Amino acid sequence: MKLYGSFTSPYVRRLRLILMDVKYEMIDAPTSSPEGRAILRKLNPTMKIPMFEDNGLVLCDSTVIAQYIHEKLDRQYLSIPQLNLLKIIDGITDSYIQLFLLDKSGFDTTDDKMYFNLQHERIERSFKYLEKIVAEKQISTTDWNYLSISLYTSLDWVKVRKLHDFSHLDALQTFYIAASQRDDVKATRIPV
Numbered sequence: 001m002k003l004y005g006s007f008t009s010p011y012v013r014r015l016r017l018i019l020m021d022v023k024y025e026m027i028d029a030p031t032s033s034p035e036g037r038a039i040l041r042k043l044n045p046t047m048k049i050p051m052f053e054d055n056g057l058v059l060c061d062s063t064v065i066a067q068y069i070h071e072k073l074d075r076q077y078l079s080i081p082q083l084n085l086l087k088i089i090d091g092i093t094d095s096y097i098q099l100f101l102l103d104k105s106g107f108d109t110t111d112d113k114m115y116f117n118l119q120h121e122r123i124e125r126s127f128k129y130l131e132k133i134v135a136e137k138q139i140s141t142t143d144w145n146y147l148s149i150s151l152y153t154s155l156d157w158v159k160v161r162k163l164h165d166f167s168h169l170d171a172l173q174t175f176y177i178a179a180s181q182r183d184d185v186k187a188t189r190i191p192v
């Protein structure tokens with residue numbers, strides 16, 4: 001099994017966390033470097049990470065890769081309602097990835113423009129929604145599965161990149177601090 005990605009990507013980190021106790025090869029292929037892009041170009045038309053290769057099968061989306069790994073290792077994957085929550089977490093993550101790339105491309109993403117406003121509204125509403133979900137313990141650190149892992153890696157990414165302050169959302173903040181204490185989480189820390 002080969003996982004292609006970077007050590008900063010929240011999507012790649014999810015997979016690194018579910019593969020903690022499994023033998024696999026990690027191939028450093030950041031989308032921001034020419035070397036990384038050359039590696040991806042050979043196999044992955046989306047040019048996004050994570051990318052995963054096993055026995056000639058190439059997968060290029062974290063949700064699909066996670067399902068493949070769970071099935072291969074005979075582990076229980078997420079239910080449909082849990083997958084739906086995962087997509088809300090992904091909605092925040094994807095919006096921030098877009099805003100991050102736009103910012104790096106010289107745009108002021110705080111401008112009152114339709115595209116930026118759509119991302120900001122999605123982010124705000126999704127954070128509030130997830131706060132309720134975590135307060136109801138539908139996602140918790142005591143149930144450390146692909147959903148809680150994904151929530152943590154996205155929260156940590158927006159925090160480390162200083163993209164979003166969620167410290168006023170009590171349940172999310174408590175969840176974040178508790179998950180930060182885990183050894184596997186510490187071992188996969190985003191390099192700064």
Ligand SMILES: N[C@@H](CCC(=O)N[C@@H](CS)C(=O)NCC(=O)O)C(=O)O
Binds near residue numbers: 031
């Ligand atoms: N839906 C994809 C999203 C992956 C994604 O957006 N990855 C980012 C890095 S965290 C990326 O490759 N961005 C480069 C780009 O958008 O060109 C997944 O779940 O794997």
